[in-house]
Amino acid sequence: MRFLAWDETLFKNPEVFDPDYIPEKLYFRDSQLRRISANLKPAIRKTQPVNMLCLGPPGTGKTSAIKLIFRELEDFDVIPVYANCQLLGSKQAVFGKIFEALYGYKPPSYGIPFAKLYASILNKVLEIDKVLVVALDDINLLLNDTQINDVLYAILKAYEEVDGVKTGVIAIGTDLKLNARLDERVGSIFHPDEILFPPYGLEEIFEILKNRCLVGFYRNVISDAVIERVAELTYETGDLRVGLYLLKMAGISAEERGSRKISIEDVEKAFSKSKVVLLKKCISMLNQEEREILKQIYQQDDISTGEMYKKVRKDHKIGYTKFYNIISKLENLRLIDLSYLKRGKGRTRSIVRRFDRETVLGALKEFAI
């Protein structure tokens, strides 16, 4: 066996395969980037920007698009704040993040009352005479609907609290029905421009990954045929992060073999290892009730949505609309497929499992389900 020397590597820029890497160029997202910029233009002129709702499945470039545009905003009289709601979790933590962006240090950790935190934020925005634009990433993963509504309301109604303060919101989420979760109070003031980030097609995925390989690997380390295989596996999951992860792990696997080229086998090996990791990531994006319903689905064979609802209703007091929203979310996260069945006169939808039963039930156990 031949090993690469310690200082030999296939990676020219390993960081470009990391999940938090923001690429210089976002492919196939020109229309979204153009619309986001246009909506933020008023902020550059120190007036209220157009609020936005960026929606799409995981790994479709929402976060990257916002972060790229936020970099440019720093040259103007705008304070762009990026808040990851999944990590922050609560209204207090989101406003803590805004405070930090404005003051350059964290608010006192001994628990400052929200009203005081809020007032310090708004007064500072007024004092520095800039427009505050807050991106709420994964907003659907804040603690609960009350927190989602409270956060939006507090940002959008800032001008009523302190005269002259200008704010804007970019809500980012995977939940296409997010609007339905907003209460009347927020619904009456939040009329966002909805910007959709659809899943990439196979060829688009190939192109994005190929360009990333050109930056990340040395020449001739990976062939188009191998990238095509990575693209196929990525397409099945719909999340571009899967492809980036596979490229990184396949590169490491080739290095481990002492090879200067990545083979299809390196990719397959990386994929079988990563499947469960990726599945768990999707499950982590669900709440308890959604996980329980996912479990019930995986305990069944393929079943129509109507029949599944009857079973779910025995344990969960939920209406059909809510049930259908959950099912759509599971489809969105590519945990299940919904396919049309021809039955009698009408058409009904059938729920099809995308993973094998044992893998999903096993992964759910780690979430105490």
Ligand SMILES: Nc1ncnc2c1ncn2[C@@H]1O[C@H](COP(=O)(O)OP(=O)(O)OP(=O)(O)O)[C@@H](O)[C@H]1O
């Ligand atoms: N159009 C694109 N061109 C180049 N790279 C992209 C593109 N879309 C996504 N990526 C890459 O895929 C990774 C995931 O993208 P990103 O985090 O922006 O997705 P997301 O839609 O915000 O996902 P989530 O909803 O899970 O937060 C990023 O690291 C980015 O490098």
